[in-house]
Amino acid sequence: MLKASKVHFCIRQRPIVDEVSLELNPGEILAVLGPNGAGKSTFFKILSGEIKCKHGAIGYNGHDIYTLKSRELAEVRAVMPQHTQVNFPFTVQEVVELGLISTKAKDPSKLIREVLEATNTTHLKDQVFNTLSGGEKQRVQLARVLVQIWEAKPFPRYLLLDEPTSSLDIAQQHAVLKILETLKSRNIGILVILHELNLAAQYADKIALLKNGMIAKTGTVEDVLEEEILAHVFDHPIHLIPNPATGGVFVSSAASSHPNIQTFKQA
Amino acid sequence: MISTLSYTKTQSQNLILLGFGFVLGLVLLMSLSMGAFSIPFPQTLAILFDQVGMSLGTFEVQQENVLLQIRMPRVLMAILVGGGLGIAGAALQGMFRNPLVEPGLIGVSSGSALFAVIFMVLVPVTASLAWIKPIGLPLFAFVGGLINVLAVYKLSKSQGRTDAATLILAGVAINALAGALIGLVLFFADDSALRSFTFWSLGDLGGATWSKIPVSLVLIAIPSALLLFNSRQLNALALGEQEAFHMGVNVQGVKLQLLVFSALIVGAGVSMVGMIGFVGLVVPHLIRILFGADHRLVLPGAFLLGAILLNFADLIARIIVIPAEMPIGVITALIGAPFFIWLIFNLNKSKK
Numbered sequence: 330m331l332k333a334s335k336v337h338f339c340i341r342q343r344p345i346v347d348e349v350s351l352e353l354n355p356g357e358i359l360a361v362l363g364p365n366g367a368g369k370s371t372f373f374k375i376l377s378g379e380i381k382c383k384h385g386a387i388g389y390n391g392h393d394i395y396t397l398k399s400r401e402l403a404e405v406r407a408v409m410p411q412h413t414q415v416n417f418p419f420t421v422q423e424v425v426e427l428g429l430i431s432t433k434a435k436d437p438s439k440l441i442r443e444v445l446e447a448t449n450t451t452h453l454k455d456q457v458f459n460t461l462s463g464g465e466k467q468r469v470q471l472a473r474v475l476v477q478i479w480e481a482k483p484f485p486r487y488l489l490l491d492e493p494t495s496s497l498d499i500a501q502q503h504a505v506l507k508i509l510e511t512l513k514s515r516n517i518g519i520l521v522i523l524h525e526l527n528l529a530a531q532y533a534d535k536i537a538l539l540k541n542g543m544i545a546k547t548g549t550v551e552d553v554l555e556e557e558i559l560a561h562v563f564d565h566p567i568h569l570i571p572n573p574a575t576g577g578v579f580v581s582s583a584a585s586s587h588p589n590i591q592t593f594k595q596a
Numbered sequence: 597m598i599s600t601l602s603y604t605k606t607q608s609q610n611l612i613l614l615g616f617g618f619v620l621g622l623v624l625l626m627s628l629s630m631g632a633f634s635i636p637f638p639q640t641l642a643i644l645f646d647q648v649g650m651s652l653g654t655f656e657v658q659q660e661n662v663l664l665q666i667r668m669p670r671v672l673m674a675i676l677v678g679g680g681l682g683i684a685g686a687a688l689q690g691m692f693r694n695p696l697v698e699p700g701l702i703g704v705s706s707g708s709a710l711f712a713v714i715f716m717v718l719v720p721v722t723a724s725l726a727w728i729k730p731i732g733l734p735l736f737a738f739v740g741g742l743i744n745v746l747a748v749y750k751l752s753k754s755q756g757r758t759d760a761a762t763l764i765l766a767g768v769a770i771n772a773l774a775g776a777l778i779g780l781v782l783f784f785a786d787d788s789a790l791r792s793f794t795f796w797s798l799g800d801l802g803g804a805t806w807s808k809i810p811v812s813l814v815l816i817a818i819p820s821a822l823l824l825f826n827s828r829q830l831n832a833l834a835l836g837e838q839e840a841f842h843m844g845v846n847v848q849g850v851k852l853q854l855l856v857f858s859a860l861i862v863g864a865g866v867s868m869v870g871m872i873g874f875v876g877l878v879v880p881h882l883i884r885i886l887f888g889a890d891h892r893l894v895l896p897g898a899f900l901l902g903a904i905l906l907n908f909a910d911l912i913a914r915i916i917v918i919p920a921e922m923p924i925g926v927i928t929a930l931i932g933a934p935f936f937i938w939l940i941f942n943l944n945k946s947k948k
Contacts, residue, residue: 379838403844410838416693417889418835428831431844473835477843 331406331487331518332356336375336385338368338542343522345371355485355518360508360529362522363539363553364563369522370411372539373491376520377408390484400431406487407477411495413470415458421469422454427474440479448472448508455507464501467493471508478517488512490521501511506532530554530572538562554578609893616900620675623904627674628667629909632919635659652783664847665806668888672813674910675903677869680816680861685876686894688745690830691854692752694763695884698877699862702763703744703770705873708859708866710774710781711740713793717785727926734815738863744770745859796870799925801910808868819857820899821887826850827891828909850905872925874932875902881939905931 331353338346346368353359363369374380376387378394389405397405407428415424424432425444429437445451448468453461458469471493476577478486488509494502506528524531528537529550536553538545540562546553559567565582572579629640633657642653643663682701688704689697699705715736748770752763782790829850832840841847865872883897909927916922 377842379841399841399846400844401843408839408842410836410842413835413839415688415835416695418884419831419834419889423831423888423890424835427832427835428843430828474842 330388330390330485331376331520332386332388333372333376334386334388336372336382336387338371338380338382339373344542346375346382349539349542349544350385351537351544351547353487353518353520355516357486357534358513358519358521358532359535359537360521360523360533360561361537361539362524362526362529363545364366367539369539370491371542372548373489373520373522377406377489378402403431403477404482404486405478405484406489407474409470409474409488409490409493411491416459418459420454421450421456421458421461424458424469425450425454425473428473432477432480434480440476444472444476444479446473449504464497464504464533467497467501467505468508468517471505475508475512479515480592481515483501485516485518487518487520490519492522492524495524502528526554526567526582530577530580531575550577554580597920606892609887609890612887612893613896613900616897616904620900620904620907623907623911624671624675627671627907628663628913630839631667631692631914633659634664634855635636635663669806669809670801670804670910671907672809673868674801674907676809676812676908677801677865677872678875679899680820680865680904681872681875681906682879683820683823683895684858684861685902686891686898687826687830687854687858688876689880690833690891690894691851691910692749692763692776693834693836693879695881696764696877698856698874699741700871700873701771701877702748703774704741704859704862705866705871706771706774706778707740707742707744708737708863709740709871710778710862711736711777712783712867714740716793717781717789731811734811734864734867736863737814737867738860740774741863741866742856742859744774745855749855795923797925798923799870799928801913801924812864812868815945816861819860823854823861824895826853827895829893830854830891831889834891870925872888872906872928874928874936875906878932878935879905881935894919 333349333351335348335350337348340505349368349372351359361369361372371380375382378387378397378399380499381395389397394402418436418564426437427572428444429440434440438496442451442565445454448471449467450465450472453465453469456468463468474488474490478488490509493505497505498506502525509521510532513521521533523533535548537547538553538558545562546558555570556569559580563582568581568583570579570581625637625640628644629635629637635643638653639655640658640663642651642655643660645652646655646660647664684704687699688699689695692702712733715733746880748763748766751766782793785793785868829840829845832843832845833847833850837847840850862876879902880894880898883894883901887897906924906928909931910924913922913924914929
């Protein structure tokens with residue numbers, strides 16, 4: 330389990346992340362949602378070990394994050410930042426191989442073959458990374474991140490993603506989240522920051538709503554997706570409409586409610 | 597199949613390095629035999645093989661003396677300095693994640709030069725302290741290079757990324773400051789020190805003697821070999837420092853090693869033969885353009901190609917105005933500056 334307890338981070342006395350507690354179990358997709366400036370990215374960096382929180386604790390499978398060396402940490406968690414620039418002409422295969430830099434894989438070429446397949450990037454492997462389109466680059470980065478935790482291990486691993494679907498078109502957004510879904514069966518827990526509420530509604534198991542550095546609400550998708558809470562968190566009227574395609578809800582942020590639209594209320 | 601692919605890849609990397617080694621051997625042979633005093637190839641080979649106890653033919657004692665006492669240390673020094681500048685340039689470019697980084701451009705060389713000049717002019721070397729000179733000069737140069745590279749790094753870094761524009765600006769400022777301080781130190785120097793500085797500042801392999809080789813070997817060859825161990829980490833750093841940390845790289849430790857080793861190499865090189873520009877810039881680029889960006893190839897390749905280029909430039913410097921010698925810095929800049937212009941031109945084009 331990835332467990333954050335009362336994580337606190339201040340910049341000039343102003344709390345950016347305010348006593349946030351969260352749990353992520355393997356086999357689960359947890360979507361972190363919230364408006365701009367809610368502290369999502371800072372919380373994400375604390376979870377990944379990039380910055381240290383002032384108070385509180387992060388535990389990976391019961392090990393305190395600050396007792397783990399960067400190499401040990403890399404074995405239990407992989408991180409996909411929002412943008413990754415590659416300044417030199419590396420090929421796709423070389424970029425993906427980098428994910429294995431600190432792990433001693435038994436069969437590295439098999440792992441690479443599998444993640445390339447899983448991310449549908451096998452055909453790109455000899456191309457130079459910088460010549461790819463935005464969606465292709467994102468899938469290659471996903472492959473690099475995945476290969477780090479792909480090998481079956483006796484302990485659960487975790488994948489943290491910061492807005493992996495930003496700047497992608499609709500088909501690519503779903504492609505990325507479908508890949509994440511397949512990870513659940515590999516004893517991997519997934520924490521993903523999303524902007525698009527409907528993607529969260531469709532793919533997440535649990536949602537954490539962040540506002541002003543605090544958890545506004547956390548729980549299962551059905552628990553969290555409520556009009557009043559969402560409207561409060563995002564400062565914008567939000568309507569939930571039954572989504573016949575998924576059986577879930579469709580989140581509408583249309584400015585005014587249309588009388589003909591029947592809003593979705595929970596009993 | 598990927599497995600065979602990556603297998604043949606390391607094979608081809610080895611082949612490329614072997615090819616570089618072969619070219620280096622040829623250049624060395626040319627360099628040993630050509631010059632103001634020409635030694636024909638058969639005699640050159642005969643003298644070399646005579647050293648390991650094999651007799652291939654006859655040669656004159658004078659030929660042997662020129663080859664072994666004058667040309668050999670010079671050629672070895674060119675290998676060490678050229679190779680060192682090549683690999684240090686590659687390592688710094690990788691660490692800064694910027695292809696424009698070059699020891700001279702970002703101020704490592706001028707920092708080394710400043711401290712070397714301070715040592716030459718201001719540290720009184722009396723007879724009793726004469727032993728300190730062969731070690732003290734390169735160590736002073738190393739400290740100067742390290743200070744400058746740290747300063748440039750701190751100045752150009754913001755929010756975990758090195759900004760190219762600030763990097764170049766910081767390099768220009770540091771270079772200007774070091775240049776002014778060198779001028780200040782030279783103000784107190786006498787005429788003979790001034791003259792030797794002028795030649796030294798343009799780069800001069802003519803002063804290479806056997807006595808300088810052991811120190812150069814320790815201060816250039818060893819850090820270069822240690823840099824090779826960082827090639828995978830450099831590959832990870834190419835994605836960014838945060839990404840490298842996510843992948844389990846001890847980023848601070850690796851960066852410290854890269855900075856110290858590069859400053860050692862450049863400092864030792866500068867103190868031995870003066871400032872030689874553009875080798876550290878051009879060489880890593882040529883390798884990347886020709887064979888890709890994998891540092892497992894770029895680092896050793898940059899060493900070999902740097903050694904080839906500097907020996908070649910030195911050969912030209914020696915034979916173009918016989919019996920005089922052109923300063924080698926002039927030759928490398930004559931090759932390097934147009935290449936740099938071409939590089940900027942292409943970088944601009946690819947952005948459009």
